[in-house]
Amino acid sequence: MRGQGANIGSSGSFRRQNIVDHDMEPELKVHSYDKNKASDPASIPELTDWLTSTATLQVPELEAKVKQFHYVECSDHQRLELLDWIRPLLSNTAYAVRATIADGKLPLPDHVLTHIDGLGRVYAIMADLYKGTIMSLASRVLQNAExxxxxxxxxxxxxxxACYGAIHFLAGQLRTIYEGYKPTPDGIWHEIHHIYNYSRFILDISCNSGINEEKIRDEFFLIEHIYKRSLLLGLCNPYHFPVVAFGELNRTLNKWAHLCKLERNIRSVEQRCMFSVDTESDYPAVPVLSHSGDLATSDRFSVLCTKALVNALKHEVDSMAHEAFEGPTKDVSEKDMHRLEMYRRLIMNWGKHPVRQDARHDREGRCEAVAGYSQIMKKMGGMLVTAIKKDPLNDQLCSTIIDASEMGYQVEMHTDSDTRFNIGDMIAIRDEKHLDQWSLAIVRWARYTTRKYIRAGTFIMGWQAERYRLQMELSSDQTIDVxxxxxxxxxxxxxxxxLVPCGIYRPGRIMELIGGESHRIVARNLIMSGSDFDVIDYKLLN
Known part of the structure; x- marks a missing residue:
């Protein structure tokens, strides 16, 4: 939803949603499943025995087995107890699936994509089981007042x-969708919003009924944490992260999500760190970009405030940068650099609401693409990253140009292309209109359009590039390509x-830049960090 913004009324306040509504019923969709494609029907004792004796399963087996729970004859309470037993098994299977991702380069191998898609279907089936239980139980809430x-x-x-289970597995389904770089299915965000609101309704009627709601309140806090975590995931531009980063991203969400707040009585608004959440929408939220409009009059809106979360991440970035670049060892691992870059991007997405400034224009054409710092160096050769002769495009490395701007290209490639990349990789592009010129870019995002095609957005770092040797230690003869x-x-x-390989940059580091002439330089600022390279600026010392 980048580029959309919520307009907040001049009063700057949100009324608390009155969820104690005696006409409120859950609006959830439960898919129907072909009974013939499930495993043979089983009794409760058989399913219980199976659950307690199975540690992990292949995704197709698990998918068929989970469908049994739609048909087993049992009470809602018994079904909830059975479903609770599945979580460790599903967690083990998910861990095994993610272990097959390896380097995570796109396009993903067919078997990896098949496993991720299958895992997403299992999460969807589990969510359906809980949603069906919610609707069955909800019909009794107001009918049995006596x-x-x-x-x-x-x-x-x-x-x-049941609300916790439903939102937990919908959140799990969302993660697999983003890990597979697929569009979100229609209705998933609407249901996540609705289940959260319905859980608030249950909490309120429990309070109003004089029920000791301590257990219900504890469960609601877990639901709210998942809801916040899901909103933050949807707002962080998840298609802009490499698939191997989703584990770290998930840990970050678990650790920090509690710092953001959902507000319904906002006295004043800011154009940073605030997002408008529309519970009737089918998207996570939109940034608050102005103070005009009249959203404040509707009960269906709330505001997600991320200020405390963003401030905590800024403090973490400052601490990590100080330890990496100014500490006694001044040594930083590639993993730490990637985490530092991820936090910087999260601060931008959750705090500053970046909006695209340049317009992309449709463009027909083809280009050749080579991805990865070391692969580009091998491909280019020579001193200049400029083709000496106008060689024809290599069909196995070709992509279709969808649109372009001064900032970059959007390209589409077939999944059997020899060009394989990670989000954050350097990519060299040779346009068929300029066969004698390679442009250097970074892959910003990717998303599948169909099973056989994937699109990628790139940010142009330079239309021209020159190759040098860099002597990092003045007392050594060892040099690297930059x-x-x-x-x-x-x-x-x-x-x-x-543009230098990861791990080279240190602020104030003095090095020798060797080309036609040699120059002593000092490294200044880290401008951008890619998956296997850094962009730095430097100053000449002689």
Whole structure:
């Protein structure tokens, strides 16, 4: 939803949603499943025995087995108990699937994509089981007003557990969708919003009924944490992260999501760190970009405030940078650099609401693409990253240009292309209109359009590049390949830019730049960090 913004009324306030609505019923969709494609029907004892004796399963087996739970004859309470047993098994299977991702280069191998898609279907089936239980239990909430307080307490506890299970597995399904770089299915965000609101409704009617709601309240806090985590995932531009980063991203969400707040009584608004959440929408939220409009009059809106979260991440980035670049060892691992770059991007997405400034224009044409710092160096050869002769495009490395701007290209490639890349990789592009010129870019995002085609967005770092040798230690003869870039306004003007392998940059580091002439230089700022390279600016010392 990048580029959309919420307009907040001049009063700057949001009324608390009145969810104690006696006409409120869950609006959820439960898919139907072909009974013939499930494993043979089983009894509760058989399923219980199977659950307690199975540690992990292949995804197709697990998918068929989970469908049994739609057909087993049991009460809602028994179904919830059975479903609770599945979570460790599903967690083990998910771990095994993600272990097959390896380097995560796109396009993903067919078997990896098949496993991720299958895992997503299992999460969807589990969510359906919980959603069906919610609807079954919900019909009894207001009908059985004369039930004993004990009966109503059990009913409310079962409902809140069903809400937790449903939102937990919808969140799991979302993660697999983003890991597979697929579009989100219609309705998933609407249901996530609705289940969260319905759980608030259950909490409120429990309070109003005089039920000791401690267990219900504890479960609601878990639901709210998953809801916040899901909103933050949807707002962080997940297609802009390499698939191997999703584990670290998930840990970051678990660790920090509690710092953001969902507000319904906002006195004043800011154009940073605030997102408008529309519970009737089918998207996570939109940034608050202005103070005009009249959203404040509707009960269906709330505001996600990320200020405390962004401030905590800024402090973490400062601490990591100080330890890496100014500490006694001044040594930073590639993993730490990637985490540092991820935090910087999260701060941007959750705090500053970046909006595209340049317009892309449709463009027909083909280009050749080579991805990866070391692969580009091998491909280019010589001193200049400029083709000496106009060789024809290599069909196995070809992509279709979808659109272009001064900032970069959007390209589409077949999944059997020899060009394989990670988000954050350097990519060299040779346009068929300029066969004698290679442009250097970074892969910003990717998403499948169909099973056989994937699109990628690139940010141009330079229309021209020159290759140099860099002597890192003045007392050593060892040198490495680096590149300088020019011909673009996408970096700060007046800066001397170098593209270097990861792990080279240290602020203030003095090195020797060797080309036609040799120059002693000092490294200044880290401008950008890719998956296997850094962009730095430097100053000449002689």
């Amino acid at each position: 039930d004993s307080q004990k009966s109503r307490k059990v009913l409310h506890e079962d409902l809140i557990l 590149m300088s870039v020019s011909g673009t306004s996408n970096f700060p003007s007046g800066k001397k830019i170098l």
